[in-house]
Amino acid sequence: MFVPTLMGQCTPEQQAYWLPRALDMQIIGTYAQTELGHGTFIRGLETTATYDPETETFVMNSPTLTSYKWWAGGLAKTVNYCIVVAQLYTKGVCHGTHPFIVQIRDEETHMPRPGVKVGDIGPKLGFNTADNGYLGFDNYRIPRDNMMMKNAQVLKDGTYVKVARHGKATYGTMVFVRVLLVNEAAFNLAKACTIAVRYSAIRRQCSPDSEGSELQVLDYSTQQHKLFICIATAHALQLNSTWLWKTFSDTLAAIKQGNVDTLPELHALSSCLKALSTADAASLIEQCRHACGGHGYMMSSGLPYLYAFVTATRTYEGDYTILLLQTARFLVKAYEQVEAGKPLTPTVSYLSQAFTGKKLPWDSSPDGIIRAFQALAAGKLSSTVKSLRKRLESGLSYEQAWELSTIQLNGAAEAHCRAVMSQNYKSEIERLTVNSSPNVKLVLQQLYKVYLYYWALERTGDLLLYTSISESDIFELQLRYEGLLKEIRPNAVGIVDAFDLRDEVLHSALGSYDGNVYERLMAEAQKSPLNAEPVNQTFHTYLKPMMKGKL
């Protein structure tokens, strides 16, 4: 995040000075925005940067314990520079949060600079190869030029000058990383389902009839139900990630031309796609672990590490709930645009059907299910807006009415994102397989149908509200879904092999390409320090005295 922020928030002159040093690893930096007391609410950050025109410096301060920077990766012992997000004061006026480049350690000795307090925040659920740290300032001065001045400047005399055309230019790095995290979610879920599917093909457990041999657990319908949605979701996330990256690149190009019109839609898309992709990936990686029984709980399976790594992405770079609420904010505005007869941007154009007042006729084809997801999203948004307006009419302020409606707002945002993801998934598969062999087309279509049927069956309540789906339609869809799992089974191992993930990348005794699961589990077990000697010294210090009643 250090380098992308230098690229996004520095003037060309500042980039010319800082970027080569950062890219050449002459300096190592991190992005320190979150504090002990605030992570979500950026406007509530407490670290201050007060400009002193006498010395043309900013005085950095941590006025309270809760203002200490907390969490930044590499902060504890690795970095010697930080991008610090602080409340900018000049001429006695606070201009809100701005980014500053701050040297925190000596480039030769690596000692913390005087006025800088830095350390490690301690063990975490995962990410323990990163030294996430804390950072406090005590009247620590930095040169005026260390304010990242692409979007705002402080002149030598302390005059504040706003440069950016849109109010959230300083939030740009977070959008960039959120876009990357969708791809990260796809990649890590692909690893988990490769491990779980390969292991499920090796693992034999239980024999339905007394004479027969034990079945591969991958033959069980429940195992296919656990795992094939994981494969389909890995594909869905990868294709949505590629689509989002193009949307991000197009928006950035437009902003460079001075056109910020598509930024709100990009913020809404990157928010909900980051939220859903990381949450889906984390829960499905856990589902892959469940599918591997006890051996899935071994660190040597690779699955606990994957889960610990990915579940953090649901929180960092914008908490799941917070980001869905950002998308909901955009959707409510889009709803009002439809009411006003104004044109809608492409990803919300389906909202016009929220005003038909009729249930969408149920159609179980893939396109029909995608239209049903859109109708569901439009319907949930419409009922959310009705709740919001009912509360406003009762005399509540907009903020109060909004807060009371946030559960429904989050549901509407999630439904919108699921509709966008489903639409992108199917259309990208069709675009990419135009020249593919019939077999490849068949398998990839089977997978996106798994995705569509799975989520339709997960959302039957909403579909009954907003489409004409009947009880028998639901029964028929369940049978079709279960039949589809059986069709995919013969190709399941080949499909995960197609992720082409090397053993060194999987780090898994269960998922290695050669399938020698039991030999690998035993080999990993031998590495346990407890196997270094036949009798551990704790027998003599604790167990034996206890057994002899001497403890």
Ligand SMILES: CCCCCCCC/C=C\C/C=C/C(=O)SCCNC(=O)CCNC(=O)[C@H](O)C(C)(C)COP(=O)(O)OP(=O)(O)OC[C@H]1O[C@@H](n2cnc3c(N)ncnc32)[C@H](O)[C@@H]1OP(=O)(O)O
């Ligand atoms: C190979 C790559 C691997 C990648 C993996 C990386 C591994 C690294 C590991 C960890 C890194 C982690 C780093 C971090 O976590 S950095 C800290 C991240 N912190 C956050 O994300 C904080 C989340 N909070 C916010 O973003 C904001 O506080 C907020 C959006 C929730 C609220 O902001 P606020 O200023 O209060 O705005 P409003 O809600 O009032 O909205 C105002 C207005 O601005 C628009 N807007 C808000 N944010 C953005 C944005 N980012 N871009 C564009 N526009 C934005 C918002 O839509 C409103 O517009 P309006 O409706 O028109 O008024």
Ligand SMILES: Cc1cc2nc3c(=O)[nH]c(=O)nc-3n(C[C@H](O)[C@H](O)[C@H](O)COP(=O)(O)OP(=O)(O)OC[C@H]3O[C@@H](n4cnc5c(N)ncnc54)[C@H](O)[C@@H]3O)c2cc1C
């Ligand atoms: C592994 C990891 C690495 C990180 N790396 C960095 C880094 O390098 N740099 C950095 O600056 N930060 C980093 N962070 C911090 C991260 O950005 C924050 O943890 C994240 O933004 C969430 O903020 P928070 O911790 O304050 O949670 P909070 O916002 O306090 O969330 C707590 C609960 O409150 C809810 N909540 C909060 N506000 C609202 C609201 N308005 N409405 C409804 N519910 C609300 C949340 O949904 C959540 O359920 C990292 C975090 C982790 C876990």
